[in-house]
Amino acid sequence: MLRIKTEKIVERGEKKRMIIGVEGIIKRELISEKYFKEAPYIKSGKYTNGMEFVSFFPVEGERGVSLEKGDIFDEALWETKLLPNIKKAGEKLHQLRIQERQLREEWEGEETFVI
Secondary structure (H helix, E strand, O other): OOEEEEEEEEEOOEEEEEEEEEEOOOOHHHOOHHHHOOOOEEEEEEOOOOOEEEEEEOOOOOOOEEOOOOOEEEHHHHHHHHHHHHHHHHHHHHHHHHHHHHHHHHHOOOOOOOO
């Protein structure tokens, strides 16, 4: 389960949210490539210097949004675009994992061909 912990702050008289933690990201190699074919999706990885990153791709064709500790977002953007699409990305992953589980149950096992 993905958990994004935020802190509500006021910056220059505007409501903002600061990311203070992201937990529960599933490693990319454990997720079907179908998940990453179209937005919304969340991915994690490592920079060349070894530091980890979390990026969110809310809308097809748009650049990814960093979801790293200390990143700050306008509350309106968070509520109207980011959070709803993060939820959609989570639901999409959940449905794909259900499909994978069903396929494994139906498909796995031995089969012998006698010719």
